[in-house]
Amino acid sequence: MMYLKKYSFSPMPSNIYYWWNFGSLLGFCLILQILSGLFLSFYYENNIENSFNSISQIERNINLGWLIRALHANGASLFFIFIYLHIGRGLYFKSFNLKYVWLTGVIILLMLFITAFLGYVLPWGQMSFWGATVITNLLSSIPYTGNMLTIWLWGNFSVSKATLMRFFSFHFILPLLMMVMIFTHILFLHSKGSNNPLGVNSNLDKLPFHPFFSWKDILGVVFIMNFFMAIALISPYSLMDPDNFIPANPLVTPAHIQPEWYFLFAYAILRTIPNKLGGVIALISSILILIILPFIHKDKSLNKNNLIIFKLIFFTWVLNFMYLTMMGAMPIEAPYENISKISSFIYFFFYFTYI
Structure with missing residues (x-):
């Protein structure tokens, strides 16, 4: 026990295994998205006339721009794969009994949904435009204030330049707010300690986080990073909608409007x-x-x-x-x-x- 107090900020149950790695993998995804998004923002033009072409410019003429765009676009899918597995593991092993950890996690999930939706609009392709039109129009169903809220969100009487500009601003600021909530999530987790497959909270059978679990997290990140790089290099557009490679046209409605797979x-x-x-x-x-x-x-x-x-x-x-x-x-x-x-x-x- 003295060893635990001296060398470990947060002793962990000795019987947890790789299903508990998704927290660190989600942290890796967040860092990847913030850094790649920051580099993309250097060249992205935030207006309806040039936003679609600026994506093409990044991929064709900017050094390694194609790779940064592929990492950012596919990183969203990787993020959702891990967060769904993380939630599934929490449901299976009843992690929701750590009440404050679970509730902050749900808030992070909501923020991630909003951030991903806003980011999907930014390329200003056909599916981006019509997806934004359909989803934001749902606000109009709210009694009394719905139409006013929809127009306020659009900044106009339809999805337009003002909509794209404010979506870009929110897409940029929300991940930073998400980081604050993630630190709160981790703080609650370490104050109570992680759960384990048996669901029994005991201080008798715990190990220090480092090196026993830190190296396990690093191994998971290295493995996933290699797998993810293979997808980004070999098949970077496999998860993207073909209609989004067509510039947004308010006069032509796609045959079948649908969001990204993680919203389906x-x-x-x-x-x-x-x-x-x-x-x-x-x-x-x-x-x-x-x-x-x-x-x-x-x-x-x-x-x-x-x-x-x-x-x-x-x-x-x-x-x-x-x-x-x-x-x-x-x-x-x-x-x-x-x-x-x-x-x-x-x-x-x-x-x-x-x-």
Whole structure:
């Protein structure tokens, strides 16, 4: 115990394994996004006449601009992959019992959603423009003040130059605010200590963070960095929508408007409700429902008697989440519309049957 107090800021449970690496990997993603975004901002032109061409200019004429753009664009997908796995691990091992850690994590998730959406608009391609038009127009469903809020957000009577300028400003400032929230998240985590696969909080079986877990985090970052560089170098555009390589045209609507893949599950839930306001409430609820878990579930350990049932429910929900993501990319027609409704019901039902 003296060794722990002397050499470790935060002793960690000895039985945690690589599923606890996603926190450090998310930190790596945040640093990657901030640095690559900073370099891109040196050459990005924040106006509707030149923003699309400035992206082409960065990729074609700026030294290593193609690589920085590929890292930033694909880094968003990497960020969401890790944060979904991080949340999934938290759900499986009931990390939400660390109430303040969990609640700050949900706030970080909301900030990440907003930041990613704002960044998707900046290239000013067809899908960027129409995606911004569809999503921001959801504000108009708010009773009484909806239309006023929408016009205020646009800065005009439609998505225009003013919209792009303020989206760029918010996209730049939100990651810095996110860093403050992440430090708060880490502070709460280290004040209580991390959970573990058994869900038992004990001070008797812990190891110092360094070198036992710091080297494990470094190994995870090095492995993912190599994998990520391979994607950025070999297939940098595989996760991008082809319509976004066409300059934004307010007079031509794409055949099928859809957001990036990491928003598709929420987009599928939004489309299942025929009422506009109801769809917005369902969309927001699909994320904010995470907040209620620390208040409705108090069991801190996995019940061995119900472990098989628990695994069946949990992995059914995981598969359903993937299925919802697929449905979000499908047109609103039979049979996809009815399947999306069933999947949306399963998505919400899981949180109230969670063992």
